[in-house]
Amino acid sequence: MKITMIGSGYVGLVSGVCFAEFGHDVICMDKDEAKIAALKNGQIPIFEPGLAEMVAANVKGGRLSFTTDIKDAVAQSDVVFIGVGTPSRRGDGHADLSYVYAAAKDIAEALEGFTVVVTKSTVPVGTGDEVERIIREANPNADVAVVSNPEFLREGAAIDDFMRPDRVVIGIEDERARQVMSEVYRPLSLNAAPLMFTKRRTSELIKYAANAFLAMKITFINEIADLSEAVGANVQEVARGIGLDNRIGTKFLNAGPGYGGSCFPKDTLALVKTAQDFESPVRLIETTVAINDDRKRAMARKVIKALGGEARGKTVAVLGLTFKPETDDMRDSPAITIVQALQDAGAIVRAFDPEGMDNAKKIMPDITYCDDAYDAATGADVAVIVTEWNEFRALNLSRFKTLLTQPLLVDLRNIYRKDEVSRHGFTYYCIGRPNEEVKA
Numbered sequence: 001m002k003i004t005m006i007g008s009g010y011v012g013l014v015s016g017v018c019f020a021e022f023g024h025d026v027i028c029m030d031k032d033e034a035k036i037a038a039l040k041n042g043q044i045p046i047f048e049p050g051l052a053e054m055v056a057a058n059v060k061g062g063r064l065s066f067t068t069d070i071k072d073a074v075a076q077s078d079v080v081f082i083g084v085g086t087p088s089r090r091g092d093g094h095a096d097l098s099y100v101y102a103a104a105k106d107i108a109e110a111l112e113g114f115t116v117v118v119t120k121s122t123v124p125v126g127t128g129d130e131v132e133r134i135i136r137e138a139n140p141n142a143d144v145a146v147v148s149n150p151e152f153l154r155e156g157a158a159i160d161d162f163m164r165p166d167r168v169v170i171g172i173e174d175e176r177a178r179q180v181m182s183e184v185y186r187p188l189s190l191n192a193a194p195l196m197f198t199k200r201r202t203s204e205l206i207k208y209a210a211n212a213f214l215a216m217k218i219t220f221i222n223e224i225a226d227l228s229e230a231v232g233a234n235v236q237e238v239a240r241g242i243g244l245d246n247r248i249g250t251k252f253l254n255a256g257p258g259y260g261g262s263c264f265p266k267d268t269l270a271l272v273k274t275a276q277d278f279e280s281p282v283r284l285i286e287t288t289v290a291i292n293d294d295r296k297r298a299m300a301r302k303v304i305k306a307l308g309g310e311a312r313g314k315t316v317a318v319l320g321l322t323f324k325p326e327t328d329d330m331r332d333s334p335a336i337t338i339v340q341a342l343q344d345a346g347a348i349v350r351a352f353d354p355e356g357m358d359n360a361k362k363i364m365p366d367i368t369y370c371d372d373a374y375d376a377a378t379g380a381d382v383a384v385i386v387t388e389w390n391e392f393r394a395l396n397l398s399r400f401k402t403l404l405t406q407p408l409l410v411d412l413r414n415i416y417r418k419d420e421v422s423r424h425g426f427t428y429y430c431i432g433r434p435n436e437e438v439k440a
């Protein structure tokens with residue numbers, strides 16, 4: 001199959017290279033000339049484990065190439081995926097579909113022969129209908145089937161998720177697309193990954209419902225963590241105790257500073273807006289969004305409380321800035337709100353993140369970026385673990401302690417054991433765990 005991927009970001013690039021790995025001929029297209037120039041030079045614009053090696057191997061194998069020329073790429077393709085961004089629209093929280101619609105229009109003008117156009121971006125229900133309308137209006141002679149195929153990969157484990165998905169959801173309105181999409185994903189169905197065919201609107205809603213459910217699960221355990229703190233229970237044991245029930249499951253039950261990242265915040269908000277427009281409000285998700293928003297600033301208050309209630313003039317060492325480990329993605333990271341709230345309270349922030357600092361500098365230019373966790377701790381009055389990068393799990397606590405002005409650690413990811421840090425003389429605050437020691 002000849003495939004074009006419009007948009008070569010986290011989703012477009014990973015999906016594109018994985019399709020090439022399946023044996024398809026793939027062109028990754030992007031309108032960002034610098035990005036395509038870098039890719040042509042063998043430089044990967046994002047941090048994603050295993051991606052650079054896989055891109056290099058498939059370029060060498062002649063199955064993967066890069067271009068800014070949409071016309072030429074689309075004209076020769078059997079399948080064209082749209083993997084452009086769908087950020088929150090400024091002002092009202094709806095998904096901004098301008099990139100998707102611009103791509104649809106560009107595709108329409110370049111189509112030759114029967115082509116399946118697939119929306120892989122996360123888009124609200126009805127977007128597939130609109131993409132089809134745009135294509136037919138721009139090119140009435142186009143022979144096209146418009147499909148929804150939402151992506152479920154997680155940054156940090158993106159290649160593995162793509163190659164070993166729990167399921168592939170494909171929404172079609174034109175039966176001709178079924179065979180083409182089966183062929184695109186044939187290597188996965190040989191590995192017994194279920195391909196679920198459904199209608200286009202159902203497929204679009206599945207993606208939002210999945211993300212909203214996961215965001216709700218995180219928010220649920222975060223509230224139970226606060227309650228655990230109040231009543232003297234241990235949230236990690238509560239999570240295990242409920243998670244061992246198969247109907248609940250153990251995943252996504254780690255209490256923390258609130259969900260962030262490039263998907264959950266914007267997708268929960270977009271679902272709320274879609275549901276309101278259809279006069280079928282999703283109150284659970286509205287509440288999830290509100291609780292999560294409050295939580296991030298509450299984490300800064302927790303730090304200020306640990307400092308004795310006053311942050312003005314104090315220095316805070318922030319360990320981890322990305323919304324989760326193994327990515328350089330800073331979009332909607334809780335760290336942004338936490339740092340802002342600390343600065344609002346008069347604190348000075350020193351920070352270190354293993355991969356996210358280049359992106360963080362664009363959003364938070366006014367903090368001191370450090371070489372490592374020890375550098376960040378130097379002269380700070382408190383250290384705060386915001387992202388659970390592996391290198392923060394095994395700090396040399398004796399050395400770390402000597403660098404801080406006082407041995408104070410706030411662990412928003414519960415990666416340390418209380419007895420361990422207390423043994424080193426730290427005053428330790430975490431999420432939803434009582435003072436007595438936690439069993440691993």
Ligand SMILES: NC(=O)c1ccc[n+]([C@@H]2O[C@H](COP(=O)([O-])OP(=O)(O)OC[C@H]3O[C@@H](n4cnc5c(N)ncnc54)[C@H](O)[C@@H]3O)[C@@H](O)[C@H]2O)c1
Pocket residue numbers: 006007008009010011012029030031032035083084085086099100102103120121122123151152153154155262263
């Ligand atoms: N990042 C994730 O973990 C993830 C997971 C599942 C789904 N998604 C969804 O996938 C979509 C893409 O997300 P992402 O994180 O890859 O975004 P991204 O911002 O990393 O990449 C989007 C790319 O599209 C390019 N682009 C925009 N308009 C274009 C156009 N008209 N023609 C060509 N290129 C264009 C941009 O230059 C950019 O490189 C979003 O809808 C997102 O919700 C993301």
